[in-house]
Structures are given as C-alpha cells and as structure tokens.
Amino acid sequence: MAHHLPIPVTFVPGNSWFHRLHPTPKLIWATGALVLAFSTRNPLFLLCLFLLGLLFVILARVLTTYGRVLVILLPISLSLIVFQAIAPAFPQPWIPIAELGPFTIYQEGIYSGLSILLRSWAGANFAALLVLTTHPSDLFTALQKLGLPHELNFMVSASIQLIPIVQREFMIVLSAQRSRAMQATGFGAAIPSIVPVFAGTIDRVQQLSMSLASRAFGSKGTKTNIRDIRVSTKDYVSGIVGVAITIIGTWLLISYRDRLDWSEIAFLPGWLSIAMVVGAAVTFIGTMIYFWRKANI
Amino acid sequence: MGTAKEGSELKINPIECRKLWHTYPGGFNALKETDIDVSTGEIVGIVGQNGSGKTTLVKHFNGLLKPSSGTVLINGIDTAEESVFDLSRHAGYVFQNPNHQLFATSVMSELQFGPNNLGLSEDEVLARVEDTAELFQLQDVIMEHPLRLSFPLRKIVAMASIYAMRPSIFILDEPTTGQDHNGAAMVRKLVKQLHSEGNTVILVSHDMALIAEVADRVVAMWAAEVIDSGTPREIFSNSTTLKKTMLHPPQATQLSQRLHGRVLPRITLTVDETIDALAQVADT
Numbered sequence: 089m090a091h092h093l094p095i096p097v098t099f100v101p102g103n104s105w106f107h108r109l110h111p112t113p114k115l116i117w118a119t120g121a122l123v124l125a126f127s128t129r130n131p132l133f134l135l136c137l138f139l140l141g142l143l144f145v146i147l148a149r150v151l152t153t154y155g156r157v158l159v160i161l162l163p164i165s166l167s168l169i170v171f172q173a174i175a176p177a178f179p180q181p182w183i184p185i186a187e188l189g190p191f192t193i194y195q196e197g198i199y200s201g202l203s204i205l206l207r208s209w210a211g212a213n214f215a216a217l218l219v220l221t222t223h224p225s226d227l228f229t230a231l232q233k234l235g236l237p238h239e240l241n242f243m244v245s246a247s248i249q250l251i252p253i254v255q256r257e258f259m260i261v262l263s264a265q266r267s268r269a270m271q272a273t274g275f276g277a278a279i280p281s282i283v284p285v286f287a288g289t290i291d292r293v294q295q296l297s298m299s300l301a302s303r304a305f306g307s308k309g310t311k312t313n314i315r316d317i318r319v320s321t322k323d324y325v326s327g328i329v330g331v332a333i334t335i336i337g338t339w340l341l342i343s344y345r346d347r348l349d350w351s352e353i354a355f356l357p358g359w360l361s362i363a364m365v366v367g368a369a370v371t372f373i374g375t376m377i378y379f380w381r382k383a384n385i
Numbered sequence: 386m387g388t389a390k391e392g393s394e395l396k397i398n399p400i401e402c403r404k405l406w407h408t409y410p411g412g413f414n415a416l417k418e419t420d421i422d423v424s425t426g427e428i429v430g431i432v433g434q435n436g437s438g439k440t441t442l443v444k445h446f447n448g449l450l451k452p453s454s455g456t457v458l459i460n461g462i463d464t465a466e467e468s469v470f471d472l473s474r475h476a477g478y479v480f481q482n483p484n485h486q487l488f489a490t491s492v493m494s495e496l497q498f499g500p501n502n503l504g505l506s507e508d509e510v511l512a513r514v515e516d517t518a519e520l521f522q523l524q525d526v527i528m529e530h531p532l533r534l535s536f537p538l539r540k541i542v543a544m545a546s547i548y549a550m551r552p553s554i555f556i557l558d559e560p561t562t563g564q565d566h567n568g569a570a571m572v573r574k575l576v577k578q579l580h581s582e583g584n585t586v587i588l589v590s591h592d593m594a595l596i597a598e599v600a601d602r603v604v605a606m607w608a609a610e611v612i613d614s615g616t617p618r619e620i621f622s623n624s625t626t627l628k629k630t631m632l633h634p635p636q637a638t639q640l641s642q643r644l645h646g647r648v649l650p651r652i653t654l655t656v657d658e659t660i661d662a663l664a665q666v667a668d669t
Contacts, residue, residue, distance in 0.1 A: 257485070263449050264486040268546065269473040269502035280498070283488035287532060291484075 098252045099223050106148035106221040110323035111230035113330055114218045120334030121214035125207045127341040130348040131199070134206035141213025150220040154213075161212060163375035165205050169368040172201030173361070178351070186358035193361050199351045224249050225315045238311050246296070250289070258285050397461040398422045399475075399554050399585045400446060405455035407441050415441040417609045419455070425553075428576065428586045430596035430617070433606035433630050439589045442606070443556045446587065447476040459554065474503065476554040477547035481562060483539040487531040492523055492542055495531050499550035513549045520578065521545040522571075537568030544575060554585045561592045573599060594635040597621065597654040605630050617654055 101107075106114070125137060145154050176182055176197035183195040228245040232238065258281065265280045300306075341348065356364070400423035407416040416438050423429050431439045444450040445457045448469045457464045460475045480486055489495040496517055500510040518524050521541055526534060531542050540563065547555065557576070561569045569592070576599045579586050590596055596603060596617060603620040605613040613626040620626055621634035622642075633639065641653040641662065648666060653659040 260480070260482075261485045263444075263469075264478075264480045265488075266469040267447055267449065267473055267478040267480070268486070268499040269470050269550065270498075271470055271502070280488045284485055287488075288484055 098219070100150045100153050100220045102149055102221065104148045104221065106144065106217060109221075109326060110317060110319050111218070111222045111227045112234065112319075113323055113326035114222060115227075115230070116327050116330035116334070118214040118218040120330050120337075122211050123334055124337050124341065125210045127338050128345070128348055129200070129203040129207075130341075130350060131202045131206055131354070132350075133341070133348065134203060134210055138206050138210040138213060141210055141217065144217050145213055145220075148217060148221050150216070153220055154216045157212070157216060159375075161209070163372045165208050166368040167372045168204050168208075169198070169201040170365055170372065172204065173197040173365045176200045177204075183352070185355065186361045188362055188365060193358075193365055195355060196351055198356055198361050198364065199354065219248075223315070225313070226317050229313045229315060229317050232311070232313070242305075250292075253292070254285060254289055257288055261285050261288075398458075399425055399460055400587075401456075401458040402442075402445070403456045403458075405442075405445065405457060406453045407438075407445070407450060408453040415609055416445075419611055421604060421611060421614075423585055423587065425585060426580065426583050428580050428588065428599055428601045430588045430590060430600035430603045431606060432590065432593070432596060432603055432620075432632055434632075437606040437630070438609040439606055440558060441609075443478070443558065443587055443589055446554065446556055447478045448472040449478065470502075473499075473550065473552065475552055476556060477550055477552035478556045479544050479547050479558060479560065481559040483536070483543035484532075486543045486546065487539060490530055491528050492518075492531055492534075492545075493527050495542055495546050496523075496549045499546055503550060513551065517545050517549040521548070521575065537564045537571075540564060540568065541571060541575075544572075548579075552584075554587065555579055556587045556589070558589045559591065560588065561590065561595050569595070593621075593633065594637070594655070597635045597638060605632070618652065621654065622652055 121137060121141060125134060128134070145151050173193045174188075174191045174197060176194050176199075178194075178196035178200050182197065184192045185195045185198070186193040224245055227248070228241060231241045231244065236244075261284045262281050264284075270280055400421065402419055402421040405416055405419040405421075406414065408414050419438075419442060421442075431443065433439050441450060445452060445464060446459060448459075448464045448467055451465050459467075459472060462472070462475065464472060487495055489498060493514060496514045497510055500513050505513070518527050521544065523542065523545060526538065531539055534542065540560065544557070544560065557572075560572045560576070564572060573595060576586055576588070576595075580599070586599075588596065588600060600617055602614060603617050604611055605620055605626050607630050612629060613620060613623060615623070621638050626632075627634065634642070635654065637656045637659040638652060638654055641649050641651070641659055645652055649659075649662050650666070651662060653662050
C-alpha cells in the first residue's frame with residue numbers, strides 16, 4: 089500500500105556503539121568511504137567496502153530500517169547492470185562476451201556495471217550509518233564545533249529534518265489525489281502530487297524564516313545548544329583512524345591503479361553474464377510492477 | 386448516484402464494517418474490533434479525542450487504508466479487493482487540509498480533475514462543473530487560482546471537487562476547522578444539501594455544534610474502539626460517554642443541561658432550539 093512506501097531516512101533511536109559515537113568521526117567515515125569508492129573500479133575492493141559498511145549497519149541495529157531504503161535502491165541500481173552491459177561507460181574498443189537477442193553484452197559493461205553498483209551501495213551503507221544513528225541536533229552541534237557558520241549549519245540541519253516532513257506530506261497528498269480517482273502512476277500523477285507538496289514546503293519555509301527572525305535567529309554572538317555532545321577518546325581514535333584509512337587507502341588505490349584494473353582480466357563466462365543481466369532486468373521490472381500494483385490497490 | 390439507489394433497493398447499507406482491526410507498521414492498533422453500519426442517506430458524526438481512531442476508521446471507507454483483519458463493505462463492495470480509484474466512485478473523501486488536494490491553476494480545472502479521472506465525456510464534465518460551481522457558490526472565483534483564495538474558500542473548493550465526482554457517500558474530515566462564521570454556515574448548508582439529495586455523509590469533527598445540528602447519529606470513539614452510538618441527544622446526555630471521551634456538548638446543550646428541571650423542560654441541542662424552549666417557558 090502506498091501508505092507504507094515512504095523511504096525512512098531519519099534517525100533511528102538506539103544505544104549501539106555507533107549511536108554513541110560522536111557525529112564527526114561518522115561524518116569522516118562516510119566521506120572517507122565515498123572518496124575510497126570513487127578512487128577505484130576494482131569490484132573486489134568495492135565489495136569488501138560494501139560488506140564492511142553492511143557489517144556496521146548490522147552492528148548498529150538499523151538494518152531493518154535500512155532494508156526499506158535498499159528495497160528502493162535495489163531495482164534502480166540493478167538497472168545499471170542492464171544498461172552498462174549493453175552500453176558501457178568505458179573507453180572503446182569493447183570486448184563482446186555474449187549475445188542476448190538483439191543485444192551484445194560487453195566485458196567492460198559487466199565490469200563497469202558491477203563497479204558502479206557496488207560503489208553506490210558502499211557509499212549508501214556508510215551514509216545510512218551516519219543518518220540513521222545520528223540525532224539531527226547532534227549533527228548540528230558537531231558541525232558547529234567544526235566551525236561551520238551557524239546560518240549555513242542551520243540550513244543543512246533544517247533541510248535534513250524537513251525530509252521526513254516532506255515525505256509524510258507527499259503521502260498525504262498522494263492519498264488526497266487518489267481519493268479523486270487519480271491513478272498513482274506515470275507522469276500524469278506527478279503534477280497533482282508534487283505541486284501541493286512544493287507549495288506546502290515553500291509556505292512552511294517562509295513561515296519558519298519569519299518564526300526564526302522573530303526569535304532572534306540573526307542575532308550576533310555565541311550561540312548555545314540544548315543538546316551538548318562530548319568528545320571522548322574513542323571518538324578521537326575513530327576520527328583519526330578514519331582520516332588515516334582514507335588518506336592511505338586513496339594513495340594506495342591510486343598508486344596501484346593499473347594492477348587493480350581488472351577490466352581485461354576478470355572475465356565472466358558468457359552464460360553467467362547473460363544470467364546476471366537477465367536476473368537484474370527481471371528484478372528491476374518485477375519490483376517496478378510490484379510497486380505499481382501496490383500504488384493502485 | 387445510481388449505486389446508492391441500487392444499494393437501497395437491495396437494502397445494502399452503504400457502509401458496513403465487521404470486526405475491523407487496523408494495525409499500523411510497528412504494531413500500533415489504531416482500530417480494534419470495530420462494527421459500524423451506516424444507512425443510506427444517514428448523516429453520521431464521528432467524534433472522539435485526537436488519536437482515538439476516527440481518521441483511521443474513515444480512511445477505510447474509500448480504501449486508503451485496508452483492514453488488517455475484518456471487512457469493510459462500501460455499497461456492498463469489499464474494500465480489501467478494490468482499488469482507491471474504483472472506490473472513489475462510491476465514497477468521496479474531503480481531506481482536512483485543502484492544501485493537500487489543490488494543485489490546478491484554476492478552480493475550474495480543480496473541479497474537472499476528478500470527473501476527468503473517471504473518464505466522463507467532456508459535456509458531462511462541464512455540466513457537473515457548472516452544477517457544482519452553482520451549488521457551492523463558486524461562480525465568481527471559477528477562473529481564480531485556488532491557492533490565491535482564502536483558506537475557508539479553499540476548503541469549499543476541496544469539497545466541491547469531490548462533489549463534482551458525484552459519489553453517494555461523502556466523508557468530510559474536520560470540515561469546519563479554520564472556517565470563519567460564514568464558512569461554517571456554508572458547510573452546514575452544504576451538508577444538509579448533500580443529505581437532501583439522498584447522499585450518505587460521514588462527518589469527522591470536533592465541532593459539536595455542527596454535529597448536534599446536522600447529524601442523525603453520533604459515533605463516539607475512544608482508544609481505537611467505538612464506545613457509544615446514538616442520536617446526538619442521547620450521546621450528549623450520556624455523562625459516562627462524555628467523561629470517557631472528554632467531549633463537551635455544544636454550549637447551547639450545556640446551558641440547557643444547567644437549566645433543565647428548573648427553567649427548561651427539556652435538553653436542547655442547538656441555539657435555535659434553546660431559544661424556542663426559552664420562549665415557550667416565557668409564554669407560560
């Protein structure tokens with residue numbers, strides 16, 4: 089049912105080690121994971137990075153919530169395999185490894201598709217770890233202590249906090265339009281759903297700015313926070329380890345770039361390539377049909 | 386409206402809930418073992434504190450929510466097996482906040498949206514828009530942008546946009562919230578008009594004066610359950626129900642309750658009724 093479709097990307101209360109960790113090292117880890125993921129196309133390294141992120145998500149006990157994000161991410165990212173396999177984002181010439189009806193599957197396409205897929209999943213794991221285990225106010229405080237201007241910091245934090253509100257609003261608007269016999273799919277559904285959400289969001293932001301102005305938001309001087317977060321030794325160690333791994337890892341990945349390029353080494357058998365592309369296409373289309381049917385019942 | 390007539394000929398209630406449970410993801414039971422029957426042409430007010438399950442209940446009436454267990458029949462159709470699109474022909478839901486509904490660049494387009502979705506002919510759509518604009522007194526603003534209208538008027542446009550689809554059941558969620566005196570009077574008039582056309586109306590409201598004036602029956606909810614059902618006079622006289630639901634009867638009723646036995650011979654529901662009763666006392 090459409091009512092249950094919003095992607096939950098908000099803080100999940102908990103008491104895991106990751107929940108107790110200061111937001112700054114988590115921010116460093118998330119940024120570091122993205123830097124490492126974009127420094128190589130090596131699928132084995134990216135798989136390891138993905139698995140490490142997944143392990144952290146499991147240990148943080150937010151897998152159930154993150155799983156709902158993955159349900160949305162899975163079909164979109166699997167479609168990358170299909171499109172990359174037949175039209176690789178890779179310099180030509182391409183090596184054909186199998187035929188699938190009128191399409192030719194290329195080695196570089198499978199390699200590139202897998203790399204992009206694992207890269208996006210690895211990045212998503214660490215980003216989810218940051219968002220799902222960090223209270224927005226703690227992130228606000230941490231960024232302020234890092235020297236981010238108060239106004240800019242508030243904009244970032246308010247935007248993050250606005251996401252669940254807009255999600256909820258979108259679901260209500262969708263319900264309202266479905267009550268007027270709107271089929272909840274296709275481009276025809278976009279305008280009736282998006283206009284009220286945008287109009288509501290602009291109105292909300294205008295009211296918020298007036299409310300902030302009337303409560304001395306623009307005043308000069310040091311600002312204090314209700315929620316205070318303390319930095320412990322483990323936070324320093326985690327942050328330093330994160331920075332070190334990012335710098336050393338990036339340097340190694342760039343230095344051994346040629347050796348880590350397996351695009352012409354890691355050949356998949358033709359049948360396995362076909363199975364992978366067909367599996368990805370079936371999962372993508374199946375998931376789309378599933379959501380379409382859910383949205384219309 | 387044909388369905389309502391067919392329904393009444395076959396003596397099918399427009400709304401029938403049987404042992405309805407609704408559990409939200411996370412395990413919260415928003416409705417427990419709810420049984421409700423609504424007859425054709427009846428105006429039913431659903432009252433209760435916030436979180437008592439009123440909105441969850443009425444969202445089952447047009448399929449926006451599906452039962453976790455139990456059944457909901459709308460004009461004899463099981464909502465669990467029907468899409469919101471198909472149910473919208475039978476039950477029209479007017480949301481509390483009109484801003485959630487209005488998106489078009491003119492009131493006219495807004496009124497056309499529902500009938501167009503139902504696949505009606507252009508002539509039929511235009512006829513319905515004309516009728517609706519007349520009934521809801523929207524002729525003067527028909528080409529205006531809905532978001533430029535006042536909030537009370539936007540609520541009227543939202544109601545009108547549902548009316549243009551001609552369902553036989555109208556579900557109005559807090560129709561008088563945010564309305565000024567004239568707007569509230571307009572809502573009362575429209576509810577009575579819908580009733581006079583033979584439609585079934587479900588009112589979810591905290592406006593006890595509205596409920597007292599227009600409802601045939603009041604359903605009181607508390608903690609996800611229906612705890613009482615009866616005429617407004619019965620419900621507003623039942624101290625146990627009022628205490629449990631923390632509801633306050635309309636001021637006219639409260640006044641008559643205070644004067645009952647000493648000055649007034651009976652409990653009244655509306656201001657007009659109270660004035661009549663006082664006039665009778667004065668005459669004697």
